[in-house]
Amino acid sequence: MFDMFENYNQEDETSSVSLAVKPVIVVSVGGSVIAQDKLNATLMAKFANSINELRKEGFEFILVAGGGKIARDYIATAKTLGIQNNFVLDEIAITVTRLNALLLIQAFEDAYPDVLIDVKRIHGILESKKIPVFGGLIPGFTTDTVAASIAEYTGGIFINLSNQDGIYNVDPKYSKTAHLIPKMDHEKLMRVLAKKDSRNPGENMILDAFTCMILNRSKITTFVLNMEDLVNFENAVKGHEFKGTIVESISALETEI
Numbered sequence: 113m114f115d116m117f118e119n120y121n122q123e124d125e126t127s128s129v130s131l132a133v134k135p136v137i138v139v140s141v142g143g144s145v146i147a148q149d150k151l152n153a154t155l156m157a158k159f160a161n162s163i164n165e166l167r168k169e170g171f172e173f174i175l176v177a178g179g180g181k182i183a184r185d186y187i188a189t190a191k192t193l194g195i196q197n198n199f200v201l202d203e204i205a206i207t208v209t210r211l212n213a214l215l216l217i218q219a220f221e222d223a224y225p226d227v228l229i230d231v232k233r234i235h236g237i238l239e240s241k242k243i244p245v246f247g248g249l250i251p252g253f254t255t256d257t258v259a260a261s262i263a264e265y266t267g268g269i270f271i272n273l274s275n276q277d278g279i280y281n282v283d284p285k286y287s288k289t290a291h292l293i294p295k296m297d298h299e300k301l302m303r304v305l306a307k308k309d310s311r312n313p314g315e316n317m318i319l320d321a322f323t324c325m326i327l328n329r330s331k332i333t334t335f336v337l338n339m340e341d342l343v344n345f346e347n348a349v350k351g352h353e354f355k356g357t358i359v360e361s362i363s364a365l366e367t368e369i
């Protein structure tokens with residue numbers, strides 16, 4: 113009789129453990145986190161500190177470094193030198209994102225030491241308690257697309273950290289009446305962002321169309337946050353109140369209502 117209850121308790125424990133497992137968090141670290149006018153070691157170190165604290169609480173991370181202004185400078189210079197081939201311009205920018213990724217790795221004690229190019233290696237690296245770090249992967253993509261694809265592959269959450277507070281109804285760079293949308297579903301994400309993207313090398317959008325499509329097709333929970341406020345980033349990860357945008361599936365939004 114007691115055996116029966118022991119088994120019951122064991123099963124109960126197992127199910128509560130599996131419920132408590134947190135999804136991996138894939139952070140698209142915008143190029144603007146790594147460099148504004150010049151490379152910003154202070155912000156990278158602060159970001160690493162936040163990630164380290166969150167990892168102590170059991171959150172797991174995968175990082176994808178962006179190219180930002182440095183990549184755009186390289187693209188502009190290559191164009192001045194006569195390069196018109198978008199594939200080649202993208203390849204140049206990808207190399208910059210990988211260099212940024214290698215630099216970002218240096219801010220962490222527990223990052224895997226090489227910039228990754230194979231998504232299938234993620235599980236082994238996470239099992240060894242290291243942080244996988246990527247840059248760009250494929251011409252025509254952005255690093256947001258890389259991060260969204262990795263979130264899709266790992267069943268994770270996607271966080272975009274950039275110099276913008278969240279997703280606005282219209283681009284705040286061009287409209288004074290733009291307002292931040294704190295919460296939306298994936299269909300609205302597609303309506304607000306996906307149509308305005310011509311996917312030119314170095315084009316700068318908060319989330320490009322292909323990224324939105326991946327987030328939408330797999331209904332990936334998405335946060336868009338400003339990298340300046342890392343306490344806000346930590347709050348979002350922990351499920352506390354935060355400033356920014358969350359994109360959730362309609363069923364998740366309905367559950368909250």
Ligand code: UTP
Pocket residue numbers: 141142143144177178179180181183201202203205206209247248249250251252253254255256258274312313314315316317
């Ligand atoms: P980013 O993803 O960094 O673009 O890639 P971004 O818009 O500058 O974003 P932030 O400012 O970092 O947040 C820079 C460029 O690198 C090429 C594209 O040309 C992209 O615009 N790239 C990047 C690729 O072609 N493939 C990739 O997988 C990643």
